[in-house]
Amino acid sequence: MSPAGAPLTHPTREMPANSNALIRRLQSLSRLTPTERSALWELLHAWEWVPAGAVIEREGDCSGAIHALLAGLACRHKDFRDGRRQIIAILFPGDLSRNLGGAARPTDHHVRALTRAKVVRIALHHLEAVIEANPGIERALHTATIVEGAVLRAWIVNLGQRQAHERLAHLFCEIAHRMANCDLSRPDGSFELPLTQKELGAALGLTSVHVNRVLQKLRAEALVEFDNGVLRIREMERLRGIANFDPAYLSNWGHGQAP
Amino acid sequence: MSPAGAPLTHPTREMPANSNALIRRLQSLSRLTPTERSALWELLHAWEWVPAGAVIEREGDCSGAIHALLAGLACRHKDFRDGRRQIIAILFPGDLSRNLGGAARPTDHHVRALTRAKVVRIALHHLEAVIEANPGIERALHTATIVEGAVLRAWIVNLGQRQAHERLAHLFCEIAHRMANCDLSRPDGSFELPLTQKELGAALGLTSVHVNRVLQKLRAEALVEFDNGVLRIREMERLRGIANFDPAYLSNWGHGQAP
DNA sequence: CGGTTGATTGAGGCTGCTCAAAAGGTGTGG
DNA sequence: CCACACCTTTTGAGCAGCCTCAATCAACCG
Structure with a gap:
């Protein structure tokens, strides 16, 4: 401090x-x-x-x-x-x-x-x-x-190749990692993410209606909670598997110091 | 040499x-x-x-x-x-x-x-x-x-928001401009583009089958010719309109010299 | 000539969109 | 405090864009 x-x-x-x-x-x-x-x-x-x-x-x-x-x-x-x-x-x-x-x-x-x-x-x-x-x-x-x-390239892959649920899962994984990097995660791993479903759709190339349905599926499978602008990833491992998410692109190995 | x-x-x-x-x-x-x-x-x-x-x-x-x-x-x-x-x-x-x-x-x-x-x-x-x-x-x-x-961001917009025919039109416009920047255009504006339809699909997040059908539509409307690895844009203005293409992102205004 | 790769075409199906409406939340003004 | 507007979420029904699977055709090559 x-x-x-x-x-x-x-x-x-x-x-x-x-x-x-x-x-x-x-x-x-x-x-x-x-x-x-x-x-x-x-x-x-x-x-x-x-x-x-x-x-x-x-x-x-x-x-x-x-x-x-x-x-x-x-x-x-x-x-x-x-x-x-x-x-x-x-x-x-x-x-x-x-x-x-x-x-x-x-x-x-x-x-x-x-x-x-x-x-x-x-x-x-x-x-x-x-x-x-x-x-x-x-x-x-x-x-x-x-x-x-590197993040832009990951988004291109996400938009070009993944289906809606994989896409959302990938975005959530990325956000979770970047939140943690900024020390914005709570002890239980949840964090404030006050995005509307329309905004999620605008990031994912989906309509808010479809985001809503995909979100319900992720919720139903107990993968995430997303209420009141708070996202909690309940099963990061499974979510990563769905998204095929590899966090390497978010860090800076090789140059300077590692996180 | x-x-x-x-x-x-x-x-x-x-x-x-x-x-x-x-x-x-x-x-x-x-x-x-x-x-x-x-x-x-x-x-x-x-x-x-x-x-x-x-x-x-x-x-x-x-x-x-x-x-x-x-x-x-x-x-x-x-x-x-x-x-x-x-x-x-x-x-x-x-x-x-x-x-x-x-x-x-x-x-x-x-x-x-x-x-x-x-x-x-x-x-x-x-x-x-x-x-x-x-x-x-x-x-x-x-x-x-x-x-x-800037190009990566344009691709994100392309993949996220545009439909197949707009997407292909946008990619063609971008490639045409970059070809011209590299002095790879022929006098009539055509240029060698030896990409397969599968590769175009891989760039656009589409299957080769669908690329084929979209390509046929562009051809039928006399917008482009694409045969034997040569692309010729017959009506750039209309193609730009379909793609909502603005070439500004490809150049470097403001810094150094303009092209 | 057979083998391979790419372009083309067709039929059918799924993902995700459109349109519409209702329900829940929030802030504002009367 | 309620009424009202507004926004977001949720749900439903129907549709369309794009995919999958499959087959045919054309070109090239050893």
């Missing part, structure tokens, strides 16, 4: 680095020096809460800023004119709205808060200046981009 | 940089100095041809090397034990088997030649040394990663 303030020059007593989701994330991807941690900390103090449903970044935006999610859940999604919506990715605390290096391009999708969310806007020139002085941060950000790419 | 052992002081007459697909690609993503171009050239002289179907990189591989595709087509794909296969991405000349920074992790999918392909293996430590001396190369590689991410 307390900052573990090992002074280099003298990293402030005010920097509870471990309480910041982005710093925690980057630290798990690549080692950060105390200087780098405090440089990050400087970027992140002007956060604010936004309500569920708020648009964090609009499609077409090229305002020269990126946003970091510090608490809550968000998603990337693309809307069609006829009402179809695809959720492309789910963002957890510590995720960024854009990848470094692509920040100058207009975004091709919306980023939206799925829950009340703690968000900080980071001006691009500001971030670049910090990176300039702290190459370790750049390395960590690029590693984050790599892991995100 | 000949390795062009150029001293980096004088940018040799032997370096037809524009004849190398990777150099051309990176150049289009970010400006490269002559020194950087020749440093890249050094990395790429030991290429070889591999036959169609050859595995370029195996799932689970962590050999400390990445592969660059210099000619031909390749794909990333994931296989299930029961025979299902999803093609996750199509690689064009100038694409890499892995993203820089993730090269030390074991790959989570196969990379396979779709046609006879010109491939060069690049040892990781070698690449890192070159990047160390030429930061412009690193920037270009990261931009390539960003663009690749």
Whole structure:
């Protein structure tokens, strides 16, 4: 809890680095020096809460800023004119709205808060200046981009090859692992997941009606409980078997430190 | 053909940089100095041809090397034990088997030649040394990663929301644009695309039987011709309309130079 | 010529969609 | 406190997109 303030020059007593989701994330991807941690900390103090449903970044935006999610859940999604919506990715605390290096391009999708969310806007020139002085941060950000790419590929496989119940099972497995990585799981393994069935459908390429029926089947087989925005996976092993889920893609073996 | 052992002081007459697909690609993503171009050239002289179907990189591989595709087509794909296969991405000349920074992790999918392909293996430590001396190369590689991410997101939308005929139309549009970017289109806009209907199905999450029927419909409406491994889009505008295709995600506006 | 691979066609069936309506929950205003 | 609107979940009936299985045809190759 307390900052573990090992002074280099003298990293402030005010920097509870471990309480910041982005710093925690980057630290798990690549080692950060105390200087780098405090440089990050400087970027992140002007956060604010936004309500569920708020648009964090609009499609077409090229305002020269990126946003970091510090608490809550968000998603990337693309809307069609006829009402179809695809959720492309789910963002957890510590995720960024854009990848470094692509920040100058207009975004091709919306980023939206799925829950009340703690968000900080980071001006691009500001971030670049910090990176300039702290190459370790750049390395960590690029590693984050790599892991995100692996998740996108897993989603493609999920949408392309699996049937509805396998698809939902896989999504639940992924979310459970990422929740645990963010320390958002309760002791019994359950966690808050305030997604509607419509939103699950938008992530899975299914209608909310069908999600409902599939969910009932998973419930009936005592695999999961999902009520009141809380998901509890009762039999992870069987669920993993159904989904053919392998969590390797979510971690960063090989580079930096392992979780 | 000949390795062009150029001293980096004088940018040799032997370096037809524009004849190398990777150099051309990176150049289009970010400006490269002559020194950087020749440093890249050094990395790429030991290429070889591999036959169609050859595995370029195996799932689970962590050999400390990445592969660059210099000619031909390749794909990333994931296989299930029961025979299902999803093609996750199509690689064009100038694409890499892995993203820089993730090269030390074991790959989570196969990379396979779709046609006879010109491939060069690049040892990781070698690449890192070159990047160390030429930061412009690193920037270009990261931009390539960003663009690749945009393509993955477009595939997720395609698989999740579009019906078979829209899906196929979208894939054809994407391929046509990327072919043109690689100067692989003929004057009449047609190009070689030696994919089987089974492979198209594996990319689109459809069976080859259904791909066949959808293809017939597109043909019947005079939208495309697809015979003998050659695709010709006869009415790009209408095809784009069906697919709801917007090519913006394939380019790199904002950073470096525009195509 | 037989063997193999890919394209094509047909019949039938299942998964997941559409349309519709009812039930449960929540917040708002009278 | 109730009435009302609104959203989400749930359920049902019918349909359609896509799959499965199977067979035929065409091209290529040793």
